[in-house]
Amino acid sequence: MDARVAPRANIRRDTASQRPHVPWAESIAAGLSRLAAVPREDEARALLDARLEWLRGALLASPYYVRRLQQVGLHPGDLQSLQDLRHFPTLERTGLALHWGEVSALPSEDEGCVVVRSSGSTGEPVRVVRDRRDCLHMWAVLRFWLERAEVALPPRPRVVLLDALPGGLEYSVRLPILQDGALHRVSVLRGDARERLRRVSPTVVFSDPEGLRWWAEQDGLPVPGLVLSSAQHLSEALRERLARVLPVPVLNYYATTETGPLAWECFRSTGHFHVLAPDVWLEPDQDEVVVTRLRPSVLPLLRYRPADAGTVRRDACACGFQGWTLEGFGGRGACGFTTPTGRSVDAWALAWVFKHHALRAFRLTQLAPTHFELELVDATEPGPLRERLTGALRNLGWSDAPRLDVRAVSGDSLVTGTKPLPFRTRIPREGNHT
Amino acid sequence: MDFDIKHIRKQLADTPLVSPYPHDLSVAIICDTFRLANLRPPSRQDWTVLEQRDRGAGLWKEQVMMLAHLLTATELRATTAATLRPNMDATTLLQRFFTEVEPLTAEMIRSNVFRLEEFLRKWVHAVEGRVKDEAPQQSAARLKQLDYRTALQEMQRADEARKQEVERRKQELQEAALRATEARGWRE
Known part of the structure; x- marks a missing residue:
């Protein structure tokens, strides 16, 4: 394995600072459960409207929003109900990338804020200011998902982040926020991955389709209580395979670095993503996802557009969920690259290699099993990128470095529509963009 | 007679402002509204004083034009005429109104639902009218929200x-x- 392709990681080890936030995490989970059980839309909307008071204050504390609202003759006080949102301006990813430091409010001095950078897998990388609660929010939402999946946590539960990314990064940290548990990041690229999983015996496994495919091929692994996959394309074939070897719920969720978790795919109805209200509001009856954050955070997000397709509708689902559901979700254009042995790997596992390139500024096309073409808008000095990409491909299954042609192109020639499609293959396969 | 804000907004949506009114025409429309209520409209000199009081970066003429448009395109004129009391002074009323709407541009009033509502409600407040289906406290609270x-x-x-x-x-x-x-x- 070539670990040189891994980016430098800053692992936060001040885990004791999670403990004061346990009551908050419990209240988040309780809030999600409560709203998912409200059958009447007007009642649910009234509960969400009550959250706008925080947002009004947060907008006033954000230099970007104060300026933006003044430009169009609005002020935070105009936002009295969710119905008013449609009169407010949206925020694009490019806008957030440009004004990231001004969108957030001034953090309080003891907040312990961090700036994270999105992987750039759905557009240009965006820097995002996160406060402590933003960093812990996924763990609060996990409590809600465990409840929906009817999984009881043992004392000191172990959580595994099963990683199929080419970098092979691994670590272990305490997890006081989840019943004094522990989090282990395990790379499937390491020789002892199976051993570590057996030793850890996790209750919860976070992964992606590539990691789950690896899991499905292994024998004798412990059976967790819940498996989660971030909403990359989870093919029907993989779902069936997982159902055969892993008799546990697999929860497919939709999250972005900028917003945190937004929705989760119904256990009973594929393609229906239940919205995580009241933490976020996804505007109904639009053709694309438009997010407003209703949970207090250092970063107010008002009508943020993460550039994902989908339509939200009010839904009373057969699973018992009452609320808003995202349908026709089209995040990333699915693309599988074929290894020399004929195995298909998710091309998006390479996205982070291009972290410093806008998606509209490159395109990687597989022309043959051992032949790729990389089109770059700015092709000056592509040497380090070429080396990193070759290393990443080696870790994904190309044991002999494939042929990689780098070609300089104009930006216009890569634009294929509103959604960037930076990965393509010329090898026909179901679900691929060719 | 109460002001039906929703209906006025609907009427306005049906009659968009195609081109700006000349200032003299706008002044004449506003004066006519006071005459309909048997009130003496502001004199030419009063209008000069009103203009001189403008501190809103030259927005006063835009606001006069938008008020004239609202009065002609909707039932606002009729309701205003029915609401004005004989002892009211038109110039004082207009002074108060234009002070209240000072930062609003014509573009805001034309294209922004909140500023249009604010402009209308401030007019209702200036003529001491009531908003249909609302208690005075509710109207005051909404006006405060929009200000x-x-x-x-x-x-x-x-x-x-x-x-x-x-x-x-x-x-x-x-x-x-x-x-x-x-x-x-x-x-x-």
């Missing part, structure tokens, strides 16, 4: 407070750095 003039002041105050806080933190960091340097002492 752009107060909101601008609030946004300015928040901006200044933030800048001061940034400055304070910067100062503290500099002082801490200085203390650290002094504690290290002089070394070659």
